[in-house]
Amino acid sequence: LRERDMAEHGGRRWQLVLISSPLQGHMTPMLQLGSYLQSKGFSIIFAHSELNPPDPSNHPDFIFLPLPDNLSGTGIFSGINQFLKALNENCRPHLEKHLIQMINTQKETSEKESIVIIYDSLMFFAGNLAGDLGLPSIILRSSCAAFLPSYWIIPQLHQEGRFPEMIPEFHPFRYKDLPFIGLPIQEVLDLIAMINPKIPPSAFICNTLECLEQSTLTQIRHHYQVPIFTIGPLHKTSPTPSTSFLEEDTSCIPWLDKQSPKSVIYVSLGSLATIDAKIATEMAWGIANSNQPFIWVVRPGSVHGCDWIEFLPEDMVSEMKVRGMIVKWAPQKDVLAHSAVGGFWSHCGWNSTLESVCEGVPMLCQPFSIDQMMNARYLSYVWKMGLEMVVEREEIESAIRRVLMSKEGEEMRRRAMEIEEQVRVAVTHGGSSRNSMNDLVEFILSL
Numbered sequence: 533l534r535e536r537d538m539a540e541h542g543g544r545r546w547q548l549v550l551i552s553s554p555l556q557g558h559m560t561p562m563l564q565l566g567s568y569l570q571s572k573g574f575s576i577i578f579a580h581s582e583l584n585p586p587d588p589s590n591h592p593d594f595i596f597l598p599l600p601d602n603l604s605g606t607g608i609f610s611g612i613n614q615f616l617k618a619l620n621e622n623c624r625p626h627l628e629k630h631l632i633q634m635i636n637t638q639k640e641t642s643e644k645e646s647i648v649i650i651y652d653s654l655m656f657f658a659g660n661l662a663g664d665l666g667l668p669s670i671i672l673r674s675s676c677a678a679f680l681p682s683y684w685i686i687p688q689l690h691q692e693g694r695f696p697e698m699i700p701e702f703h704p705f706r707y708k709d710l711p712f713i714g715l716p717i718q719e720v721l722d723l724i725a726m727i728n729p730k731i732p733p734s735a736f737i738c739n740t741l742e743c744l745e746q747s748t749l750t751q752i753r754h755h756y757q758v759p760i761f762t763i764g765p766l767h768k769t770s771p772t773p774s775t776s777f778l779e780e781d782t783s784c785i786p787w788l789d790k791q792s793p794k795s796v797i798y799v800s801l802g803s804l805a806t807i808d809a810k811i812a813t814e815m816a817w818g819i820a821n822s823n824q825p826f827i828w829v830v831r832p833g834s835v836h837g838c839d840w841i842e843f844l845p846e847d848m849v850s851e852m853k854v855r856g857m858i859v860k861w862a863p864q865k866d867v868l869a870h871s872a873v874g875g876f877w878s879h880c881g882w883n884s885t886l887e888s889v890c891e892g893v894p895m896l897c898q899p900f901s902i903d904q905m906m907n908a909r910y911l912s913y914v915w916k917m918g919l920e921m922v923v924e925r926e927e928i929e930s931a932i933r934r935v936l937m938s939k940e941g942e943e944m945r946r947r948a949m950e951i952e953e954q955v956r957v958a959v960t961h962g963g964s965s966r967n968s969m970n971d972l973v974e975f976i977l978s979l
């Protein structure tokens with residue numbers, strides 16, 4: 533294909549510079565996108581911060597470009613605004629130098645080469661840099677598409693002093709579903725001003741599907757007037773080897789093999805959420821009292837003041853281990869695809885949401901922040917395959933039973949399987965995501 537494209541385009545070569553953010557849920561889709569584009573004949577330069585680097589051995593054909601980030605001590609928990617500001621300021625100089633070198637080499641060798649920047653929305657410096665250097669840029673959005681309208685809806689609501697329970701211009705979302713609710717409003721407005729692209733990109737790539745977010749996508753297309761490619765879910769349209777920062781505990785798969793179909797509740801709150809020991813203890817009691825087999829991911833450091841599961845009394849750990857597994861990090865996609873898993877209790881990160889949707893697994897929703905409330909709203913109110921829950925032991929116990937064992941749970945599973953089927957159609961030949969991937973390639977070649 534590379535040769536064909538090069539021939540068709542007068543021997544021109546395309547160098548795609550992908551700029552990834554250091555968050556697990558953002559880097560994974562960027563690596564998947566890179567793999568797809570590389571399979572289509574594009575050269576991939578994968579730029580990333582030194583914090584949370586990807587494993588180059590999984591992508592031998594990429595050129596990796598580490599960007600010194602000087603982030604020691606500035607974790608995301610120091611505050612998202614400070615973290616993103618430092619990340620963007622510190623990563624810019626090295627990338628700028630590299631891109632200027634690429635442009636100069638091109639001029640010197642008079643090579644017919646196009647450079648296109650594809651950047652994670654959190655690495656907004658790359659959009660400004662591309663604009664300064666006259667390079668085309670495309671944004672990869674790794675959260676739900678509905679996140680984008682909040683860039684203009686939140687400032688507008690704030691300006692008008694409106695805080696409606698239901699937002700008429702943003703159906704089906706409520707004020708409380710909006711991203712970053714809970715942070716001081718000025719911080720939210722500053723954050724939006726910082727990440728909202730100053731220079732309009734040539735296009736957006738969204739890790740979503742037309743069938744999941746149709747009305748929002750119409751709204752976004754109308755607002756931005758640039759192509760929006762909906763090529764998700766990337767873990768299906770362009771699967772890659774594991775991209776986990778933490779080591780996956782694969783011992784849960786043979787354990788799952790021994791469980792009855794649809795009997796296991798899988799519990800994971802993703803790569804970033806942290807909780808108090810009190811909440812973690814409620815979770816433990818809820819899981820234990822439900823009497824259902826479980827896999828519970830407790831990420832090291834995710835419970836305040838604990839390295840891992842010290843918040844649990846030892847006798848409770850031994851008792852829980854009779855019926856389930858507590859692991860530090862799971863091979864989540866394989867777990868969700870396993871026939872023994874009947875429900876996913878999740879923080880509703882977008883990747884986790886898509887991964888569950890793709891396997892037809894109903895969800896228990898415990899959103900924390902960012903886009904998670906929107907995803908939970910989709911799951912419970914629109915797609916009707918998720919249950920919003922209160923994290924309190926009796927509520928948890930009953931919610932697990934409702935999902936795994938009740939008529940209501942059966943209905944949720946039926947809905948989940950219907951959506952799984954729609955996704956399957958979208959990702960196969962002639963489906964909307966497949967078509968969008970082809971369109972994306974043509975679009976890049978036209979830049």
Ligand code: UDP
Binds near residue numbers: 801805887
């Ligand atoms: N994940 C995993 N093992 C775990 C927990 C999570 O592989 O034990 C993966 C999960 O499959 C998903 C990603 O980590 O791809 C989490 O991304 P998501 O957008 O759901 O949430 P975030 O971590 O960004 O809050």
